[in-house]
Amino acid sequence: MATIKDVAAKAGVSISTVSHVLNRTRKVSDAARTRVEQAVCELNYAPNSVARSLKVNHTRTIGMLVTTSVHPFFAEVVQAVEDLCFELGYSLILCNTENRPERQLMHLRMLLEKRVDGLLVICTDTPPSLTELLHQHPELPLVMLDWSRNNDFADIIHDNADIGGHLAGKYLIEQGHRRFACITGQLHKGTSRLRLDGFTSALAEAGLTLPPDHIIEGDFETDSGYRAMQALLRRRTDATAVFAFSDTMAFGALCAITQAGLRVPRDISVIGYDDVNLARFTSPPLTTISHPKRTLGRWALELLLKRIKEKDHRPEQLELQPRLVVRESVCPPGSRD
Template identity: 80%
Template sequence: MATIKDVAAQAGVSISTVSHVLNGTRKVSDSARLRVEEAVSRLHYAPNSVARSLKMNNTRTIGMLVTTSAHPFFAEVVQAVEDLCFELGYSLILCNTENQPERQLMHVRMLMEKRVDGLLIICTDTPPALQALLQQHRQLPLVMLDWSRESNIADIIHDNAHIGGYLAGKYLIEQGHRNFACISGHLTKGTSQLRLEGFKKALSEVGLTLPASAIVEGDFESESGYRGMQQLLRQKSPMTAVFAFSDTMAFGAICAITQAGLRVPQDISVLGYDDVNMARFTSPPLTTISHPKRTLGRWALELLLKRIQAKDHRQAQLELTPRLVVRDSVCPPSGRE
């Protein structure tokens, strides 16, 4: 395996000149740079990234904690982050936590041992033990996405979940619906509470209320949407429209409605949240609230890099604005009211 000394000998320059060419740390004449690049190519030289990172005090590596990259929402955010990392010459170490506190702590410690330049966190749970560990290492640049609302150690990016819930309720009302049900996410989560508050606000503006029995708590996964919809159907509720707090739960709800011999949207309209790629290809295509996932991922990485590069970086909190995407899973009520 070729060494930097071999490259220097082949190019007829000093080792320091080779280092400056490879790291861009000092201007080198065009002829010397060309000879070094030709020698690197001819010898198939691969720089020692560990040694270089120790010398430069950076690894050009980003760590990312995510609940599960198998979930469509998280997968699309991760894809956006990875794409921008590739464009900018960074490596990404992705860690799935499954919301298990011990895995979260283990992954954070591992990423610190790997000397990542910064950390992105998009987890539905950030328990006290994780917050305490991050507080101990607050010198590590950190951006938290979507779920967290307050932090004195991280930049935060989230969507305006209240507006998203409001848009959902307003659209269903405009379509003529008066009897609703919700399949929420965990109601201990701020995001779920805000979506529910926004939905209720839209109803209150026209004198409507949402009974407690019409709210079924899910966990943002399709299985909980399926079970939640079954529960609502057993109640023989007069609902004509269901607002699911994630597209994956909406998919589960549609499955349960269909299995019960009912039609979407003719018998029950279904409105989701997130606008994952699959939403366009369900039957019927899903009307949903768009959560700009690629923007979320790219903003997060751009903000993290600013935090890495600017030692006097001032803490920031950015907010994305959701929007309604109309497809075919909602129509005016027919005869179930």
């Protein structure tokens, strides 16, 4: 089996140069890099990552706990993290938790055993058991996405959900709507509460209110948006515009409205949240609040790598700013094609 010495000899470079090429730890001339990569290929050299990690006390591996990588929002964040990991020469171990505490704990223990260099957490439910286990490992660099601001042991990135909800309400009011309905996420979640608070504050500024029976609680998934919209239609509310707290729930709402023989936006306007890639391709294309997912993913990893390198790093809180993306699913009430 070829060794790193064999690669260095064949490429005509030092062992340290081979190491820098393989680990992407220092700039190497294009000529030297090409010779090393050729030698690695010809000798079929495979670095012993276990031995290397024991020697240098890092694995160049990042762990990531995510609710589910199937959901479009999480999938786009994960893709951004994975792309940057690849660029920087890191491996990513992705663990889907499905918001189940036992899976969260099992995956976290596994990642600790794998000696990951740091951990990204993007879970919509964070039970005390997981927080307690994280507290027990203060040596593990950690970044949490969209968690409570009341946290003193991890870096946190917020999406300013209240501002996003306010943007949605203000835009619908500017379009002439005065009667609204909301399909929320689970209302015990901070993100849902903030989006609802932002939306109702925009209405209050215009002297408007959101009737309690015009609020249907969903779970951020398409099926719940579909069922919630059906419930709103059965109640025969006079709402001319619906704010869905995620694009996936908005997709379900669009389907329910169409199946009821109504048209979006002529009969009912719909606005979503997140601006996932599929939002551009619904019929009609979905107006939504953009949550910059690729920026979120890249910021999270960059912040984690900073925490890994700076042992005395103090926890930081960064904020993303949502923005309105206007497409074709909202129009003034009473408009005709």
